[in-house]
Amino acid sequence: MSSAIEIRADELTGPVLEALRRHALENVSTLSPVRLPDVARRLVEGLAHYAANEDAPAAEALGRQCASMGLALKSFFAAGRVLTKALSMKGETRDEAVERALLVTDFTGAAVFGIRAVVLETFAHQRGLLEQAVQEAANREHESLRRVIRELSTPVVPIADRVLLLPLVGAIDIERSSLIMERLLEAVVAHRAEIVLMDVTGVPSIEVEVAVRLFAVARSARLLGSQVIVVGLSPDFARSLVSYGVDAGDVLTLASVQRGLELAARRRAGGAASLQLR
Amino acid sequence: MKIDTTIPHPGRIYDFVLGGHHNFEADRLAAKKITDVFPAYPTWARINRWFLHHVAERWGAEGHARVLDLGSGLPTQGHFHEALPNAEILYTDQDPIAVVYGQQILADLPGKSYAQVDLRDPARLIEEATIVFGDRPKIAVGFIGVGYFIDDDTLAKVARALHAWCAPGSVMAFSTPHETKELTPEELKASAEIMARFKAARMEVFGRTPERVAELLAPWKVEVTHSLQEWLGAEGLLHADDWQESSVTISGLILSHSATSA
Numbered sequence: 134m135s136s137a138i139e140i141r142a143d144e145l146t147g148p149v150l151e152a153l154r155r156h157a158l159e160n161v162s163t164l165s166p167v168r169l170p171d172v173a174r175r176l177v178e179g180l181a182h183y184a185a186n187e188d189a190p191a192a193e194a195l196g197r198q199c200a201s202m203g204l205a206l207k208s209f210f211a212a213g214r215v216l217t218k219a220l221s222m223k224g225e226t227r228d229e230a231v232e233r234a235l236l237v238t239d240f241t242g243a244a245v246f247g248i249r250a251v252v253l254e255t256f257a258h259q260r261g262l263l264e265q266a267v268q269e270a271a272n273r274e275h276e277s278l279r280r281v282i283r284e285l286s287t288p289v290v291p292i293a294d295r296v297l298l299l300p301l302v303g304a305i306d307i308e309r310s311s312l313i314m315e316r317l318l319e320a321v322v323a324h325r326a327e328i329v330l331m332d333v334t335g336v337p338s339i340e341v342e343v344a345v346r347l348f349a350v351a352r353s354a355r356l357l358g359s360q361v362i363v364v365g366l367s368p369d370f371a372r373s374l375v376s377y378g379v380d381a382g383d384v385l386t387l388a389s390v391q392r393g394l395e396l397a398a399r400r401r402a403g404g405a406a407s408l409q410l411r
Numbered sequence: 412m413k414i415d416t417t418i419p420h421p422g423r424i425y426d427f428v429l430g431g432h433h434n435f436e437a438d439r440l441a442a443k444k445i446t447d448v449f450p451a452y453p454t455w456a457r458i459n460r461w462f463l464h465h466v467a468e469r470w471g472a473e474g475h476a477r478v479l480d481l482g483s484g485l486p487t488q489g490h491f492h493e494a495l496p497n498a499e500i501l502y503t504d505q506d507p508i509a510v511v512y513g514q515q516i517l518a519d520l521p522g523k524s525y526a527q528v529d530l531r532d533p534a535r536l537i538e539e540a541t542i543v544f545g546d547r548p549k550i551a552v553g554f555i556g557v558g559y560f561i562d563d564d565t566l567a568k569v570a571r572a573l574h575a576w577c578a579p580g581s582v583m584a585f586s587t588p589h590e591t592k593e594l595t596p597e598e599l600k601a602s603a604e605i606m607a608r609f610k611a612a613r614m615e616v617f618g619r620t621p622e623r624v625a626e627l628l629a630p631w632k633v634e635v636t637h638s639l640q641e642w643l644g645a646e647g648l649l650h651a652d653d654w655q656e657s658s659v660t661i662s663g664l665i666l667s668h669s670a671t672s673a
Contacts, residue, residue, distance in 0.1 A: 158453070158454055158457060160430075161429070161430040161431070162429035162430055162431075162456070162457045162460040162461070162489065163487065163489040164489075165460075165461045165464040165465070165489065165643075166461060166643060166644070167461075167464070167465070167468075167643075203489075205430075255432065256432050259431060259432040259433050259487075260432050260433075262433070262512060262515060262516075263432075263433045263434075263508070263512065265511075265515065266508050266509075266511040266512035266515060267414065267416060267508055267511075269511045269515075270414050270507040270508045270510070270511045271414050273507065273511070274414055274507060
């Protein structure tokens with residue numbers, strides 16, 4: 134069914150645009166004033182289509198389009214009032230005026246459904262994205278802190294020419310032992326280290342699997358031409374290794390860092406010499 | 412920068428006054444404290460954002476294909492990537508939430524990226540920008556709605572570093588709030604209260620006249636300066652109260668690299 138009411142775009146677009154401009158600040162900031170002529174044109178064309186076809190879904194879709202551009206309900210209603218006034222004034226009788234006003238009311242009513250849907254969807258979408266972003270940012274921050282802690286927990290310090298010190302403090306789990314292997318082997322290559330003192334004085338206890346891996350690290354370093362000397366083994370640590378049956382193999386162990394340094398000096402100098410510490 | 416959504420963030424306060432929903436309770440409360448003494452703030456925020464739209468369209472028409480945007484916040488609708496779909500755009504901000512949010516939005520858009528950088532550290536800024544644009548690129552620098560949060564020395568340092576890094580033909584857009592007249596003692600008091608509210612929301616504002624901005628941004632060369640209302644032809648859009656309740660205006664400057672030939 135169609136209405137016989139004629140919609141003159143050339144007469145209506147201007148007043149609608151003026152109404153939209155007066156309410157420009159009500160809109161979402163995405164709707165710049167330079168885009169308002171386009172919105173006014175769409176609204177008038179939408180009304181003409183509705184007058185000809187009573188196509189409510191199309192009016193609702195138009196509401197969605199305009200809301201997606203940033204048109205606020207308040208601005209839309211202002212445009213609706215202008216359309217109602219302009220169109221009803223063209224009615225030659227009271228009944229005609231009422232009919233014209235009702236046409237605009239029906240059109241705006243359908244469009245409002247579209248606007249309202251977009252407003253609600255936008256709210257949910259933006260809040261959802263923001264929550265996701267907060268979670269992801271927190272995860273990144275957490276991972277970054279973990280990385281820093283891991284780096285700090287595994288310092289490899291060059292203490293003399295081709296001699297590295299790896300002081301280990303605190304509990305060592307499988308993950309950390311992997312990091313130790315990675316960092317140590319990188320440092321051995323980077324410093325062309327011949328001797329590495331792995332100081333375990335600060336390691337309170339150790340799981341058998343981790344102990345096995347640490348000795349494996351020492352053997353891997355050997356393949357790169359570096360000898361790892363484990364220093365600072367506590368009696369408890371040593372007893373644990375024996376009770377677990379961990380075989381240190383050819384990895385040299387010494388009681389203290391000092392003993393390790395003395396040995397490193399002798400090895401580096403080929404005799405009884407002291408290291409030139411950095 | 413730590414993630415704490417109970418502390419107001421300038422980007423999210425700005426989003427709230429622009430009508431967005433990317434904000435938390437702390438941001439909305441901080442915004443309210445500002446608008447209690449400065450009701451025109453949402454108006455100014457909108458006009459600032461519309462200036463960005465205007466600049467984006469201008470740069471599109473001028474054929475600028477590379478945009479470095481500073482202090483981007485949340486690159487929601489209407490930002491540079493919408494007006495310049497074919498341009499290579501790097502957004503930057505120090506806020507990790509804005510960065511992740513931006514990366515989500517831009518994930519499927521070729522040539523659009525977002526880096527976490529504090530623009531007050533020009534060496535880092537240029538390091539990130541060089542990864543995207545290479546060395547000595549001809550670029551357009553978006554410095555809108557953020558330069559007034561930076562002190563004079565830092566602003567000058569950033570401007571000089573960017574100028575030294577980019578090529579002749581590069582351009583910059585900048586916006587700056589400033590007084591339009593000599594203030595009475597009452598107005599000075601009101602202005603100080605407004606500034607205090609901004610500062611309490613971790614948004615200390617450095618108001619500067621266009622002339623002062625021109626000095627600080629040198630050797631960038633000012634090409635055009637207008638108030639944002641003039642840029643947008645917006646004077647007829649707004650209620651008189653929006654203008655009269657404050658003696659402040661915002662000016663928008665377009666600048667070019669000093670070695671650009673006329």
